[in-house]
Amino acid sequence: MTNEHSNLRIAIIVGSTRPGRRGADVATWVHEAAARRTDATYEVVDLADHPLPHLDEAMPPILGAYAEPHTRAWAATIASYDAFIVVTPEYNHSVPGVLKNAIDYLFAEWNHKAAGVVAYGAENGSRAAEHLRQIFGELKVPVVRQYVGLSLYLDFEDFERLAPRPQHAGNLETLFDEVNLWGHALRQVRADRVVAATPG
Template sequence: MHIQIIVGSIREGRKAKTVGDWAYQFSAKRENFSVELIDLKDWDLPMFDFSKPPIMGDYENPLQQQWADKIAQGDGYLFISPEYNHGYTPVLKNALDYIYGEWGHKPASFITYGGAGGARGIEQLRLVLIELNMVPLRESLHISNLWNKFKNGFFEGDKSDVKQLNKVLEAILWWGNALKEARKTL
């Protein structure tokens, strides 16, 4: 089982990368799955404007195909997304829209923060993931008091964050294994 942690913010001064690093370091210690950190800032996906809709699976751009190949390697996803104006980030929406089939029949969970603990952005994100044939999970980590959890420039989740991240990982693992078996019959 391979889980991809996707850092869904690219703006200057972002906190998503340090939160993603914390989640990756915590997750990489586990033995029952592999984990990979994918930073959307490293991918530099231009705004989607291709003539063919991704649902067709016929990717006309080499970068689009590279993104599809990378995402296809995942059995489950953990999205790091702050809340922007009651929503999730535009760069994450663009990355999701770039491809289609590679996301399908796989679980996704979330680490979020911001107004209302990031809940409003994740509500919107769940709707998009359903349209991509993903399984958005109930379990997620909503970080409270984010700014108070940085020490020497690094995010350090508290006991509650660690406990919830464990629940999130267990849910992704369970659903990821179940869906991996189910995908064999598709």
Template sequence: MKIGVIIGSTRPGRIGDRVARWVQQQAVEYASDSADFELVDLQDYQLPLLDEPVPAGRAPGRQPHTRRWSECIDSCDAFIFVTPEYNSAPPASLTNAINFLHREWGGKPVAYVGYGIYGAVMAVQKLRAQAGVLRMADIGPQVALTLREDFVNFTDFQPRELHVAAVHGLVDELLAWALALAPLRTALVS
């Protein structure tokens, strides 16, 4: 199985890449015999603001960046979204990347690692609603990292030990769902 660990922020000076690398490291150390955990950095895809003339739910995208993004997401069996929270919402970069596609998300479970003043709980809540529309399996566990307790001076990422066990639990559930949904993913592609 291939799990995409998606870095949701493209902001200059972001800390999401450090959080995502930590999540990936914890997942690999815990479950590398069960899955490959691949970092997916939205910065590498340079997705403009919805430049496809037809919505993704009606037709596949035609732009080269859309096709490349589609291939990346299509190749994954499940996802961990690593997201900050801006004004009680996920960053526009993550929402835009999700909206570029439709079919590619279906039948795949998604888990969340959020970071912000209150652990990005509101941002994740909005992503959960979006996942349902896309026929993703929104699993329950969320790792909520707070800027006050898991970062020094709000920027130097130093997660508390309790979050390691939380990532392990998240990975266990994500892999169980990904395995259970494999026949559905196959049916959706056919």
């Protein structure tokens, strides 16, 4: 069993696969900041590297009866992490369909893990961030209070090159702190549930 004081494994999920997307640059910025820390192992998980068709499992994900190889591979990827930082653009007041689809594929692999949100858009991605809180709430994933909202007008030069304003660095550090705090607490919750479910 993992020691409660050992470092967490945290996935930085790139939530867009659109050609010309800005999400990969944002995820790189997040990852570079995370790499300066020693409290967790941070890895980028790009949905472009995990192509999933529209949900094609016959059984509801809550049953965990995954039949398709792509589902089982995605489940193994998500199960290997203790917490998540989701990088998402805002599309029409919500998250991209590819991100929602990837979330919807699974259930137990998300449960009792913390998440943080780094969003971007014309309105700082705030509505995508709030929608993601609702989605993850159904999966027993608490989203930490601090989020980072990047403006296409103020944090990207000519709407293209990422140039975050200085205050975002502090917000990102707070997000890391909160994800780690909740991530450790929830890892203990998961461990306690395993012990409670073990016969004898």
